Amino acid sequence: MKLCRFGTRGVLGAVAAVVAVTGIGVSQGAGAERQATPVGSIRTTEGFRVELLRSAQEGEGSWISMTFDDSGRIVVGLDDRGLARLTLNESTGEADFELLGHTESLRHVRGVLHAHDSLYVSATNSQGIYRLRDLDGDDQYEDQQRLQSLKYDSRYGHGTNQITLGPDGMIYFVxxxxxxxxxxxxxxxxxREPQNDWLLPSQHDMGQDDRVGYIAKVDPEGKSWTVLAGGFRNQVDVAFNRDGEMFTWDADMEWDVGLPWYRPTRLNHVVSGGEYGWRWGTGKWPSWFPDSLPSTLDTGLSSPTGLVFGHTSRWPERYRDALFMADWQFGRILIVDLVPQGATYSASAGWFLDGGPLNVCDLVFGPDGAMYFITGGRGSQSGLYRVTWVGDGGEGAGATSPSDSPVVSTSQPPVAEAVGGDPDRDPVVARALRRQLETFHRQVDPSSLDLIWDHLGDQDPWLRQAARVALENQPLESWRHRLDEAKDLRAVDMALLAMARVGQSAEQPVVLQRLGAKDWSTLSPDDRLLSLRTAQLTLIRHGMPDPDGQSRLLQTLDPLFPQDGFAANWLLQELLVKLRAPGILARSLDLLEQASTQEEQVQYAKTMTQIETGWDRATAGRVIDWLARARGMSGGKLVETAWQRLRADFEARFNPELKAELVMELARLDEPLPAESLTLLPPRPLVQAWKMGDLIDDVLAVDPAQRSAAAGERALAATACLRCHRIGERGSPTGPDLTHVGKRFDGRALLESILEPSRQLDPKYAESSYLLSDGRVVTGRTVGVSKNQLVIEVEPMTARTLSVDRADIEASLPTTRSPMPEGLLDTLTREEILDLIALLRR
Incomplete structure (x- = not known):
C-alpha cells in the first residue's frame, strides 16, 4: 500500500512524489521467469476459452497498445519507448517476441495502427503522430515521418491515445x-473553437486553458486534419459498428464523485460536430445542457482503455453486433448491446470476462476471428491473450470482414432517395437524415435551409442538434428572417440558441426580445431549459445588455425562481445572481436548506459565493450552519477541497466587522471532525528489514482464498494504511484508492510497491520542486495548469494549495523518491505479510 509520509520538506529534489497504487510498476531486473495472470484466474462467459499466449519477460517492457499487421503478426506499443512484434507460433501455441529497430525514439506509444502499408503511431511523450514504413523490404520500419506535432502539456497523462481505421479508409486519432x-x-x-461558456466562472477554474479531448479524422498521407467532435476528458479509443457509427468510452474524474460537476465514465455516440461538454475543474457541463449531447450509457467507476465491435469475429451472431470495452482499473471486459433508437442508440452493459489482476490495455479481433487482448501499463506485467468460441454452433457463419462494413459517406443522397420510411419510426431513416444534415456542417448551401429548419424542432434531440450545428454553419443573414416566419416554436428556440452562440452583439436584443415574449408557463421542462441556456449564452458571448435590457430580462426570469427541478434552478439561480436580482440571497438560502442531495447543495452554495450583497449576521449564520453540516460530505478526494474553497469564498463576502461578529461561529468550522474508528495498536518490534528476495516466492504462491481475511485486516491496521488510503468506504481519500487494487496488479507488483515505493512514480500523483526567484522552494503536486500559473497542492492531508506564477519559476525538478516511507512491512511477520497481500488481491 502507499502510505504518505509528511514532514519537513527538503531542498529542490529532496522531496519526492506520492506513488499511486494505480501506478504500481514492476521492475524489469533479473529474476525468475515472468508470469502474466494465468487463465485459471480469469472468468469468462460460458462458451468461450481464454489462452495465455505470452508473458512479457525481462527487457520486453509493458505493452499498452496493439494492432495486427498485414502478415497476421501483432505489433505492440511499449509503455516506456519503442515498438515490438509478436508472432504467433501455432505449433507451440505461444507467441515469439522481437523489439523493432528504429523505434526507440517513440516514447509511450499509446496508439498503433497498421493500415495503407504503413504503421501509424501515437507516441504521447514524443508529442507527435508518426507514419512508419518499410521501404527496403527488410521487415523493419526504417522510414519515419512525423505527420503532426501535437503539443502535450500534461496534467494527468491525457495525451494522444489510440488510432483506428475508419470504414471510409480514413485514420481516426483519439x-x-x-x-x-x-x-x-x-x-x-x-x-472548432470550443468555449467554456460559463456564466459565473469560478475563480478556482480561472486561468485554465481551453483544451478538451477530441477526435480527429486524417487522410492516409496525414495532410488533412479534421476535428470531428470534442468535449471529452480522456477517451482512449473509438470503434465503429456495422452501421458505420462511431463510439468512444470517456473517463471520469473519480476525485469529483459526490460533487455536482462529477461526470460518470460514459459511453458516447460520436457524431459530426458533437459537443460532449467536458471542461476543466468545476466547469464541466451537465449532460442536460441543450448545447451538449448526452451520454449513451453511464457505466460507473472504471478506467476505459480499448474498444472493439465484434462484427469481424467468428463468434455466434449474438456477439457480432456487440461492443467490447476494456476496463483497466477493475480488470474486466464489458459487453455492450446497442439498440437503434431514432438517430442514435440506447445501450445496456454486462460482464464478459474478468480476472485478478487483468489490467487490459487494448483488444482487437485477429484475422482468425478470435479476440486478442494485452495487459500492462504503468510498468506492470504484460501478457497476450486469445479468446475463442468453443461452444456449440455459430462459429464462422456470417463473419464480416472490414471491407464489408458500411462506409461513412461525406455526402449523403436526399433521405427520400436513400431510404423510404418515417424517421420517427425507422432508425435507418433517422440516421440517414442525421448524416444528410451533417453534410452542411462543412458546406455553405442556401438550398439546405428548408431541410435544416424542418428539423430544428424535431422530436429527436440528435436530429435537432445536427440541424442546429448545420444552421450555425450557414450565414446568419441567410436565415435570420425565418424567425418571423416560422410556426414551429421549438425550431425558433433552437435558432435563438444558434444565434446566441454564433451571432454578433447586434443580435442580442432580438434574442432577449424573443425570450421576454414567451409564455413560460406553457413550456415543457426541456423547452424551459433550452430557453434558460439561451439566455445564459447571449450574456456569456455578448456581454450584459444595457440597463433597460437587463431590467426586462430580470422581469422575465425573476418570477420563475425557484422551480421544482434541479436543472432549471441551476440555470435560473446563475442568471439571477448575474442580474443582481433583489432577494436572491434569501431565496438561495431557502433552496440550499431544502435541497435533498449533496450535489444540489454544493451547486447552490457555489453559485451563492458570487452574491455580493445582503450578507449580515443572519444570512452568514445560515451559511456557516450549512458549512458545519457539509463537513461530513462523502465522495472523492476533491470533496474536501470543494468544501475548503466554498468556505474561503463565503468568508471573502463577509466584511471585517461581520467577520468579527462571527468569530465564534467560524471557529466551529475549525474543530476537528470525529476521526474514523481505527484500531490503534501498540508499537510493534522490528521483525526483519524485508527485501524482495525474502518474500517474492511465497507471495507468488499465495492463494488469496486460502488466507485469513481477518488476519489481513489486522496487518492492514498495523501498517495504518487507512490513514491515507481508502478501501471501499473505509479510510481517507488523501492517497490513492486501494479498492480492487488486486484487479489491476499481481502480488509481485503489490509487494514491490510496498518495499520499494519510489521505483515507479505515477504522473497523476507525482510531485515536483520549484525554485522561485525569491529563493523559496515550493514542493507539491500540480493540480492546476494554465499559461501563466501553476496551482500546487502542498499539503495533501488538508488539500492546501499555493498558486505560483510561471514567470517566478527559476528551475523545476520532478521528484524521484516517494514520500511513502520504506520499511512499512518490517514489523510484520512473513505470515502477516502474506495475509496482507492476499487481502489486497481479493
Whole structure:
C-alpha cells in the first residue's frame, strides 16, 4: 500500500512524489521467469476459452497498445519507448517476441495502427503522430515521418491515445484533454473553437486553458486534419459498428464523485460536430445542457482503455453486433448491446470476462476471428491473450470482414432517395437524415435551409442538434428572417440558441426580445431549459445588455425562481445572481436548506459565493450552519477541497466587522471532525528489514482464498494504511484508492510497491520542486495548469494549495523518491505479510 509520509520538506529534489497504487510498476531486473495472470484466474462467459499466449519477460517492457499487421503478426506499443512484434507460433501455441529497430525514439506509444502499408503511431511523450514504413523490404520500419506535432502539456497523462481505421479508409486519432488542436487543421472542421461558456466562472477554474479531448479524422498521407467532435476528458479509443457509427468510452474524474460537476465514465455516440461538454475543474457541463449531447450509457467507476465491435469475429451472431470495452482499473471486459433508437442508440452493459489482476490495455479481433487482448501499463506485467468460441454452433457463419462494413459517406443522397420510411419510426431513416444534415456542417448551401429548419424542432434531440450545428454553419443573414416566419416554436428556440452562440452583439436584443415574449408557463421542462441556456449564452458571448435590457430580462426570469427541478434552478439561480436580482440571497438560502442531495447543495452554495450583497449576521449564520453540516460530505478526494474553497469564498463576502461578529461561529468550522474508528495498536518490534528476495516466492504462491481475511485486516491496521488510503468506504481519500487494487496488479507488483515505493512514480500523483526567484522552494503536486500559473497542492492531508506564477519559476525538478516511507512491512511477520497481500488481491 502507499502510505504518505509528511514532514519537513527538503531542498529542490529532496522531496519526492506520492506513488499511486494505480501506478504500481514492476521492475524489469533479473529474476525468475515472468508470469502474466494465468487463465485459471480469469472468468469468462460460458462458451468461450481464454489462452495465455505470452508473458512479457525481462527487457520486453509493458505493452499498452496493439494492432495486427498485414502478415497476421501483432505489433505492440511499449509503455516506456519503442515498438515490438509478436508472432504467433501455432505449433507451440505461444507467441515469439522481437523489439523493432528504429523505434526507440517513440516514447509511450499509446496508439498503433497498421493500415495503407504503413504503421501509424501515437507516441504521447514524443508529442507527435508518426507514419512508419518499410521501404527496403527488410521487415523493419526504417522510414519515419512525423505527420503532426501535437503539443502535450500534461496534467494527468491525457495525451494522444489510440488510432483506428475508419470504414471510409480514413485514420481516426483519439486525443485526450492535455493536447492542443492540430496546426494546421481544416478550417471547416465540424468541431472548432470550443468555449467554456460559463456564466459565473469560478475563480478556482480561472486561468485554465481551453483544451478538451477530441477526435480527429486524417487522410492516409496525414495532410488533412479534421476535428470531428470534442468535449471529452480522456477517451482512449473509438470503434465503429456495422452501421458505420462511431463510439468512444470517456473517463471520469473519480476525485469529483459526490460533487455536482462529477461526470460518470460514459459511453458516447460520436457524431459530426458533437459537443460532449467536458471542461476543466468545476466547469464541466451537465449532460442536460441543450448545447451538449448526452451520454449513451453511464457505466460507473472504471478506467476505459480499448474498444472493439465484434462484427469481424467468428463468434455466434449474438456477439457480432456487440461492443467490447476494456476496463483497466477493475480488470474486466464489458459487453455492450446497442439498440437503434431514432438517430442514435440506447445501450445496456454486462460482464464478459474478468480476472485478478487483468489490467487490459487494448483488444482487437485477429484475422482468425478470435479476440486478442494485452495487459500492462504503468510498468506492470504484460501478457497476450486469445479468446475463442468453443461452444456449440455459430462459429464462422456470417463473419464480416472490414471491407464489408458500411462506409461513412461525406455526402449523403436526399433521405427520400436513400431510404423510404418515417424517421420517427425507422432508425435507418433517422440516421440517414442525421448524416444528410451533417453534410452542411462543412458546406455553405442556401438550398439546405428548408431541410435544416424542418428539423430544428424535431422530436429527436440528435436530429435537432445536427440541424442546429448545420444552421450555425450557414450565414446568419441567410436565415435570420425565418424567425418571423416560422410556426414551429421549438425550431425558433433552437435558432435563438444558434444565434446566441454564433451571432454578433447586434443580435442580442432580438434574442432577449424573443425570450421576454414567451409564455413560460406553457413550456415543457426541456423547452424551459433550452430557453434558460439561451439566455445564459447571449450574456456569456455578448456581454450584459444595457440597463433597460437587463431590467426586462430580470422581469422575465425573476418570477420563475425557484422551480421544482434541479436543472432549471441551476440555470435560473446563475442568471439571477448575474442580474443582481433583489432577494436572491434569501431565496438561495431557502433552496440550499431544502435541497435533498449533496450535489444540489454544493451547486447552490457555489453559485451563492458570487452574491455580493445582503450578507449580515443572519444570512452568514445560515451559511456557516450549512458549512458545519457539509463537513461530513462523502465522495472523492476533491470533496474536501470543494468544501475548503466554498468556505474561503463565503468568508471573502463577509466584511471585517461581520467577520468579527462571527468569530465564534467560524471557529466551529475549525474543530476537528470525529476521526474514523481505527484500531490503534501498540508499537510493534522490528521483525526483519524485508527485501524482495525474502518474500517474492511465497507471495507468488499465495492463494488469496486460502488466507485469513481477518488476519489481513489486522496487518492492514498495523501498517495504518487507512490513514491515507481508502478501501471501499473505509479510510481517507488523501492517497490513492486501494479498492480492487488486486484487479489491476499481481502480488509481485503489490509487494514491490510496498518495499520499494519510489521505483515507479505515477504522473497523476507525482510531485515536483520549484525554485522561485525569491529563493523559496515550493514542493507539491500540480493540480492546476494554465499559461501563466501553476496551482500546487502542498499539503495533501488538508488539500492546501499555493498558486505560483510561471514567470517566478527559476528551475523545476520532478521528484524521484516517494514520500511513502520504506520499511512499512518490517514489523510484520512473513505470515502477516502474506495475509496482507492476499487481502489486497481479493
Amino acid at each position: 486525443i485526450g484533454n492535455d493536447v492542443v488542436f492540430p496546426d494546421p487543421m481544416e478550417p471547416d472542421s465540424p468541431y
